[in-house]
Amino acid sequence: MSAPFAFDSRIPSRLIHTPTCAPPVRSSDGNAQIRLGYFANVTHALPVLGVANGQYQSALGSTKLQTQIFNAGPAAVEALLAGSIDAAYVGPNPAITAFQKSGAIRIISGATSGGAQFVVKPGITESDLKGKNFATPQLGNTQDVALRYWLKQKGLSAPSAGGGDVNITPTENAQTLDLFKSGKIDGAWVPEPWASRLVYEGGGKVLVDEASLWPKGQFVTTQLIVSTTFLNKYPDTVNKLLAGELATLKTINGQPVQSRDAVNTALKELTGKALTPEVLARSWQNLTVTLDPIASSLIADQQHAEAVGLAKPTNLQGIYDLSILNNLLTAAGKPTVSNGGLGVTTSPSASTS
Numbered sequence: 001m002s003a004p005f006a007f008d009s010r011i012p013s014r015l016i017h018t019p020t021c022a023p024p025v026r027s028s029d030g031n032a033q034i035r036l037g038y039f040a041n042v043t044h045a046l047p048v049l050g051v052a053n054g055q056y057q058s059a060l061g062s063t064k065l066q067t068q069i070f071n072a073g074p075a076a077v078e079a080l081l082a083g084s085i086d087a088a089y090v091g092p093n094p095a096i097t098a099f100q101k102s103g104a105i106r107i108i109s110g111a112t113s114g115g116a117q118f119v120v121k122p123g124i125t126e127s128d129l130k131g132k133n134f135a136t137p138q139l140g141n142t143q144d145v146a147l148r149y150w151l152k153q154k155g156l157s158a159p160s161a162g163g164g165d166v167n168i169t170p171t172e173n174a175q176t177l178d179l180f181k182s183g184k185i186d187g188a189w190v191p192e193p194w195a196s197r198l199v200y201e202g203g204g205k206v207l208v209d210e211a212s213l214w215p216k217g218q219f220v221t222t223q224l225i226v227s228t229t230f231l232n233k234y235p236d237t238v239n240k241l242l243a244g245e246l247a248t249l250k251t252i253n254g255q256p257v258q259s260r261d262a263v264n265t266a267l268k269e270l271t272g273k274a275l276t277p278e279v280l281a282r283s284w285q286n287l288t289v290t291l292d293p294i295a296s297s298l299i300a301d302q303q304h305a306e307a308v309g310l311a312k313p314t315n316l317q318g319i320y321d322l323s324i325l326n327n328l329l330t331a332a333g334k335p336t337v338s339n340g341g342l343g344v345t346t347s348p349s350a351s352t353s
Contacts, residue, residue, distance in 0.1 A: 031234040033064040034241060037076040037088035040069050040270040041173075042192040042283040043115045043222050044089050045263050050248035052266035059244030063237055069270055071172050072138035080105065080227055087226040087241065091142030092301040095225050096311065099319045105225045106321040106344065107293055109242060110337065112222035115287030116143055117195035118150070118208035119180075120187030126207065129156055135171040135179065135188040140310050142221065142301065144170060146210060147189035149304040160310065174271075177202060191221060192283035193267075193275050200279050209286075219297040221287065231321065235348035239324050245291070246328055252289055260284045291325060295340025318344045 036056075038047040047067075050056040057065045068085055070076040073094030079085045081101055089111055090098075098105040124132065129151070136144035139160055147168060148158050157164035171179065173194045179185045180202040187207065188198060198204040211217035224245065231238055252259040260280065268274035275283065298316070305311035320339035329336050 031063055031237040033066055034060065034087060034230075034234075034237050035066045035068065035085040036241070037068045037070050037079060037085045037090075039071065039076075039089065040267055041194070042263065042267075042275075042280075043112045043287055045252065045259075045287075045289055046111050046222075046245055046248050047089050048266045048270070049252065049259055049263050050244055052269070053248075053251070053262060055247045055251065056241065056244035059247060060237070060240045063240060072141045074138050074140050077105075077225075080225070083227075086230040087224060087238075089222050089224055091222060092220050092298045093140060093142045093145045093305050093311070095223060096298070096302050096305070096314060096316065096319070097140065098225065099316065100312075100314050103228055103318060105319075106228050106231055107223050107298075107319055108226050108231070108238065108321055109224040109245060109325050110220060110222075110291050110293035111224055111245075111289070113218050113220060113288045113290050113292070113294055114211050115192040115195075115221050115283070116146065116189065116210040117192075117206050117286070118147060118187065118189040118210070119195050119198040119202075119204040120207045122203065122205050124186060124205075124207065126154065129154070130165045132186040133167045133169065133184075135169050135176040135185050135190075137170065137173055137176075137190060139170040140305070141170075143189045143191060144168070145301065145305045145308065145310055148308040148310070150189075150208060150213070152308055158308075180204065192286055193279055195286070196279045196282040197275075199282070200276065211286075214297060214300075218288075218294055220294040220301075223293045232348050235324065238348075239328070242325050242328055246332065249289060249291060291329070292337045293320065293322070293339075295320065295338055295342060299340065299342075316342050318342065320344070321348075324348075 038044045051067055073090035076088040076090050077094045077098040080088050095107055136147055151158045151166055156166050158166040158168045176188045177197055180198055226238055264274050264280050320343045322337055322339050326336040
């Protein structure tokens with residue numbers, strides 16, 4: 001299905017729009033701050049841009065936005081469960097892991113589809129993967145599950161404890177690039193921009209574009225989760241956060257090239273280094289910024305994690321609460337998004353004014 005209110009970076013837009021910002025409005029729930037986690041990755045374009053250009057803070061009004069950068073979803077989830085942050089952009093598998101903790105989180109929005117690839121040395125093919133060493137961002141993160149499941153489908157074992165046909169070492173993305181360039185690993189399943197950096201800076205080739213494994217190439221890469229306790233206590237703050245996300249997507253839709261470049265500028269501020277023009281262009285083409293959480297792919301991700309021994313069977317009923325987002329979309333005249341039948345039965349009320 002097509003993603004409602006989505007920016008497909010592979011389709012150029014000639015519409016140039018200068019967004020206007022609403023005046024600050026205090027959340028009626030009286031909350032003073034919200035602590036948000038995300039990654040310095042192109043697949044997190046919405047928070048990277050929306051935080052940098054002030055659209056998130058503008059929507060939040062007098063509620064202070066505090067941010068924290070993570071390398072991968074499991075670390076962000078750990079911080080959320082510990083009460084160090086209130087909301088985070090993560091992949092599907094870490095979101096499921098957090099939900100297993102007595103329904104500790106709710107998925108309240110999508111953010112990105114696509115933008116993940118398995119990049120290997122030029123001479124490697126599907127027929128000679130046995131004995132090779134690969135990397136993923138973190139054990140149990142979305143790309144880690146994807147690689148292990150794909151290998152299992154090829155008849156190759158890659159247990160987390162080691163000793164299988166293929167060795168997978170969860171590694172921070174920046175270190176993965178260095179290890180690949182030095183020849184110490186044979187490849188990695190990573191999100192953008194790291195996949196493109198492995199290709200352009202490491203001389204690698206794409207063995208698997210994850211989009212090729214999903215119906216119509218659509219699968220959730222990044223989504224926004226929030227602590228259930230925070231959502232129930234501060235629904236108006238969550239409403240303002242989602243309004244900032246919506247405003248940022250409008251900017252991306254209206255100014256795709258400028259937004260892409262602004263994301264790169266923000267990444268330089270976060271990491272100390274901007275992406276090269278070719279890496280930026282390739283990364284941006286490989287993903288779709290969308291508020292649709294693509295619920296069908298979440299269900300499949302859970303099944304994949306179970307198949308490779310990284311998750312226990314879990315009833316996902318109630319993992320989504322898209323009520324606030326859908327109210328905002330309706331008010332904006334946009335199509336609503338689906339929870340795939342996995343929504344909560346009751347939702348906190350929030351003002352959309």
